[in-house]
Amino acid sequence: MMRDMFSIPENYRMYSKELFRQMNGIGIGSLIIVGVISLFVGAVTALQFSYQLGSTFFPEYMIGFIVRDTMIIELAPTLSGLVLAGKVGSNVAGELGTMRISEQIDALEIMGVNPQGYLVMPKILGAIFIVPPLIVLSAMLGIFGGYLAAENYGISPANYQKGLLYLFDPFNVVIMTVKSVIFAFLIASVACYQGFFVKGGALDIGKASTRAVVFSSILVIFFDYIVALVMT
Amino acid sequence: MFKVLDKIGSVVLLFGRIFQKPEKNTMYWQELLRQMNQIGVESIPIVAVVALFIGAVTAVQFAYQIQDFMVPVYYVGFIVRDSMIIEMAPTISCMILAGKVGSNIASELGNMRITSQIDAMEIMGINTPGYLLGSKILAALITIPALIVIAAFVGMLGGLIATVFADISTIQEYERGLRAWFLPFNVRLMMTKGIVFSIILSSVSCYQGYTVQGGAIQIGQASTRAVVLSNILILIADYFIAFALLK
Numbered sequence: 189m190m191r192d193m194f195s196i197p198e199n200y201r202m203y204s205k206e207l208f209r210q211m212n213g214i215g216i217g218s219l220i221i222v223g224v225i226s227l228f229v230g231a232v233t234a235l236q237f238s239y240q241l242g243s244t245f246f247p248e249y250m251i252g253f254i255v256r257d258t259m260i261i262e263l264a265p266t267l268s269g270l271v272l273a274g275k276v277g278s279n280v281a282g283e284l285g286t287m288r289i290s291e292q293i294d295a296l297e298i299m300g301v302n303p304q305g306y307l308v309m310p311k312i313l314g315a316i317f318i319v320p321p322l323i324v325l326s327a328m329l330g331i332f333g334g335y336l337a338a339e340n341y342g343i344s345p346a347n348y349q350k351g352l353l354y355l356f357d358p359f360n361v362v363i364m365t366v367k368s369v370i371f372a373f374l375i376a377s378v379a380c381y382q383g384f385f386v387k388g389g390a391l392d393i394g395k396a397s398t399r400a401v402v403f404s405s406i407l408v409i410f411f412d413y414i415v416a417l418v419m420t
Numbered sequence: 421m422f423k424v425l426d427k428i429g430s431v432v433l434l435f436g437r438i439f440q441k442p443e444k445n446t447m448y449w450q451e452l453l454r455q456m457n458q459i460g461v462e463s464i465p466i467v468a469v470v471a472l473f474i475g476a477v478t479a480v481q482f483a484y485q486i487q488d489f490m491v492p493v494y495y496v497g498f499i500v501r502d503s504m505i506i507e508m509a510p511t512i513s514c515m516i517l518a519g520k521v522g523s524n525i526a527s528e529l530g531n532m533r534i535t536s537q538i539d540a541m542e543i544m545g546i547n548t549p550g551y552l553l554g555s556k557i558l559a560a561l562i563t564i565p566a567l568i569v570i571a572a573f574v575g576m577l578g579g580l581i582a583t584v585f586a587d588i589s590t591i592q593e594y595e596r597g598l599r600a601w602f603l604p605f606n607v608r609l610m611m612t613k614g615i616v617f618s619i620i621l622s623s624v625s626c627y628q629g630y631t632v633q634g635g636a637i638q639i640g641q642a643s644t645r646a647v648v649l650s651n652i653l654i655l656i657a658d659y660f661i662a663f664a665l666l667k
Contacts, residue, residue: 221648228655232507232662239666240502257485262477270512274519274647282640289636337659355488390534390636394527397643401519406469409512413473413480417586420484 207310214276214311214376215318219325221275222268226326229263230255230333238341248343252351255334260360264327266412269371272319273404277379280311281400284383285393293384308384312376319372320365327364363419370415371408378404431627438554440547451555459521459556459622460563464570466520467513471571474508475500475578483588493589497597500579505606509572510613511658514621517564518650522625525556526646529629530639538630553626557619564618565611572610609665616657621650 234255241250284307287293296303331352338348382400386392442448482499529552532538541548576598583589589597625646632642 221652224652225655228659232511232655232659235659235662235666236506239662240499240506254485261481261485266477267515270515270519271648271651274515274523274651275644278519278523278640278644278647282637282644286637286640337663340663390639391527391531393636394523394531394639394643397640398520398523398527401523401647402466402516405516405519406466409470409473409477413477413582416477416480416484417582420480 203306203310206306207314210310210314211318213279214272214315215322218272218275218322221271222322222326223329225267225271226259226264226330227333227336229267230259230330230335231337233258233263233330234334234337235341238338238343249347249351249354251338251343252334252348253354254351255338256331256352256356257360259327259330259334260364261416262412264330265323265364265367265371266408268319268323268326269368269375269408269412270405272322272371273375273408274401276315277375277400277404278397280376280379281383281397282393284308284380285386285396288384288386289389289393304384308377308380311380312373315372315376316369319375320368323364323368363415366419367412367415370411374407374411375404378407430631434549434553434627434630435623437547437549438557440550442550443546448551448555451551452559455555455559456563458524459559460567463517463520463563463567466516467567467571468574470512470516471504471509471575472578472581474512475504475575475580476582478503478508478575479579479582479588480586483583483586494593494597494600496583496589497579497594498600499597501576501598501602502606504572504575504579505610507658509568509575510610510617511654513568513571514564514614514617514654515651517567518621518625518647518654521560522621522646522650523643525622525625526629526632526643527639529553529626530632530642533630533632534635534639549630553623553630556626557622560618560622561615564621565614568610568614609661612665613658613661616661617654620653620657624650624653 234251237254237258238251284293287307293303293307296306335345335348339345379397379400382396382403383393386396479496479500482503483496486495529538532552538548538552541551580591580594583594584591625643628642628646628649632638
């Protein structure tokens with residue numbers, strides 16, 4: 189499937205239109221859920237670190253520092269990746285599975301369209317283009333959520349901001365971007381594979397979308413570890 | 421506005437019917453055990469694998485974060501233990517379970533609804549919310565907290581393997597960190613989260629699956645909605661539990 193994807197497009201207009209449609213579906217469609225989740229994750233991180241560090245000798249502004257680094261390195265890419273695996277993964281697998289069961293994919297093939305190229309490639313490319321900006325947004329909202337929670341908890345905004353600016357390593361953003369590109373590729377390609385090769389009936393579509401979510405979640409966390417090991 | 425009230429009313433009525441007296445205790449008991457096997461036992465491998473890697477990632481990344489500071493090495497064990505117990509084991513496991521169990525439940529119930537099996541049961545005099553939804557929610561409530569305990573344990577093991585493998589600290593130092601400043605209250609926090617999250621993810625996906633209307637495409641949409649909604653609700657509940665219990 190991956191090899192057949194890279195044939196020359198029959199009609200560039202058609203492919204670019206499909207690419208933009210997928211970028212809209214995957215990216216803009218997930219904007220709200222990723223936003224809400226990162227806001228709350230940032231808030232939880234701030235709250236729980238204030239609680240964890242309450243018994244030790246760390247200064248107060250460390251909360252901002254820890255929320256920033258945890259969001260950028262770990263939580264923004266990984267949690268958004270898991271949520272996107274749930275949303276985009278089961279969506280893509282369900283869509284392609286329905287097209288396979290209702291023989292739309294065979295119809296495309298007969299019309300001379302390369303189904304791997306037309307259906308699979310725009311989804312994977314679209315995910316790779318649109319997921320990294322989504323994750324940048326998620327990191328930003330997470331840090332903002334941490335700010336709100338810390339203020340609520342009794343940590344002054346000035347201290348939180350001091351922590352945010354404290355010892356910033358731009359390399360962490362590189363780690364985040366590498367992770368998000370890898371996760372985007374994994375989520376989209378696993379879901380496309382599971383959906384594209386569905387056999388059977390309606391029940392099997394549901395199974396394929398569950399499998400897509402499970403496999404891509406495991407792979408996201410597995411590659412999270414690999415990236416962390418290689419890049420740190 | 422009326423649509424929202426209508427929705428709330430239908431949810432309340434549906435879940436109210438769960439608490440009716442079972443028609444036949446042995447049948448409900450068997451269904452409960454079957455669901456506990458499906459939801460709990462069959463999810464052990466995925467939860468364990470995920471927790472292993474989460475623990476490893478937490479250890480490696482925390483070691484990377486603290487390398488500029490004068491923080492003693494055994495802090496890695498301390499942080500891995502606390503992050504796993506307080507946050508990672510309940511939240512990440514339940515998000516993974518929302519993907520596996522949630523979409524499974526929603527598509528199974530949706531399929532039964534579309535093929536009129538639920539109507540057939542209703543006509544046979546079975547209280548379908550009690551038999552189908554109640555057993556699933558109860559099974560999730562019993563097994564998922566147990567899964568979370570396994571996840572926390574395996575996660576600390578993963579942190580141990582990662583620290584020793586990446587030469588961050590020795591086993592003895594990691595163990596010292598594991599024992600430092602242990603608060604038994606954190607375990608209670610973890611169990612509270614586990615109970616709340618398991619109710620959320622099972623009841624959301626049961627509702628989404630039970631109320632499917634239409635055909636095969638709608639089953640897929642219902643299972644996507646089940647996963648997305650339970651993920652969002654889990655993280656919102658996570659914040660409020662942390663807020664309420666850590667004050």
